[in-house]
Amino acid sequence: MLTVRYDQLGVAPGDRLLDLGCGGGRHAFEAMRRGARVVALDADAAEVKDAAALMAALAETDQATIDSDGWGRAVTGNALQLPFADGTFDRVIAAEVLEHIPADRAAMVELARVLRPGGTMAVTVPRWFPELINWALSDDYHLVPGGHVRIYRSRDLLGRLRTAGLEPYGHHHAHAFHSPYWWLKCAVGVGDDQHPLVRAYHQALVWDITSPNRAVRAGERALNPWLGKSLVLYLRKPPT
Numbered sequence: 384m385l386t387v388r389y390d391q392l393g394v395a396p397g398d399r400l401l402d403l404g405c406g407g408g409r410h411a412f413e414a415m416r417r418g419a420r421v422v423a424l425d426a427d428a429a430e431v432k433d434a435a436a437l438m439a440a441l442a443e444t445d446q447a448t449i450d451s452d453g454w455g456r457a458v459t460g461n462a463l464q465l466p467f468a469d470g471t472f473d474r475v476i477a478a479e480v481l482e483h484i485p486a487d488r489a490a491m492v493e494l495a496r497v498l499r500p501g502g503t504m505a506v507t508v509p510r511w512f513p514e515l516i517n518w519a520l521s522d523d524y525h526l527v528p529g530g531h532v533r534i535y536r537s538r539d540l541l542g543r544l545r546t547a548g549l550e551p552y553g554h555h556h557a558h559a560f561h562s563p564y565w566w567l568k569c570a571v572g573v574g575d576d577q578h579p580l581v582r583a584y585h586q587a588l589v590w591d592i593t594s595p596n597r598a599v600r601a602g603e604r605a606l607n608p609w610l611g612k613s614l615v616l617y618l619r620k621p622p623t
């Protein structure tokens with residue numbers, strides 16, 4: 384389940400790409416498939432270990448790659464002190480991570496620093512209105528260690544990214560079908576994965592991911608402008 388549009392980000396074979404807050408590595412894997420040289424970074428060592436294993440398996444499976452030159456490694460790191468030189472990467476993805484970082488402005492400056500002049504970045508965060516409903520329904524949704532520390536309005540997020548030295552050139556919303564799922568979880572208890580309605584909805588989402596249907600995909604795209612759970616921004620670092 385990808386949130387970022389790689390063609391809009393401009394990912395090409397040979398690009399150096401940083402996936403910040405990689406989690407299980409879903410965005411890193413797709414970048415590798417497209418021939419990018421990927422560094423997947425996360426603060427969670429367990430996530431990094433799992434992502435590294437899967438990336439190694441993908442690299443050994445030529446049939447799974449669009450471009451066999453794709454390469455990747457996973458590292459543990461801190462978004463406020465990225466262990467890379469200025470301008471190291473052609474592309475950067477920061478998907479659903481900034482809302483977890485108290486010092487988000489410092490993280491944005493670091494992301495801009497390691498992006499080369501003329502390079503592009505995709506930043507995704509939970510969208511304001513769906514996220515507001517989650518917070519209203521359940522404190523347990525966000526008041527947990529490592530949970531969400533803020534809800535972004537798009538204009539505020541854009542302002543902070545511009546201050547960090549990045550210029551927006553596109554945006555969209557994603558995952559409309561996931562908003563009601565999280566509202567349901569927050570209503571019945573975010574830890575109650577066995578609730579019949581939650582289980583049924585989850586099974587439907589898994590089916591959609593593993594067996595994509597054109598009509599279902601078209602339906603979600605139509606709903607994304609109104610119900611999309613994620614806000615996706617595309618930004619460019621000025622050439623000079």
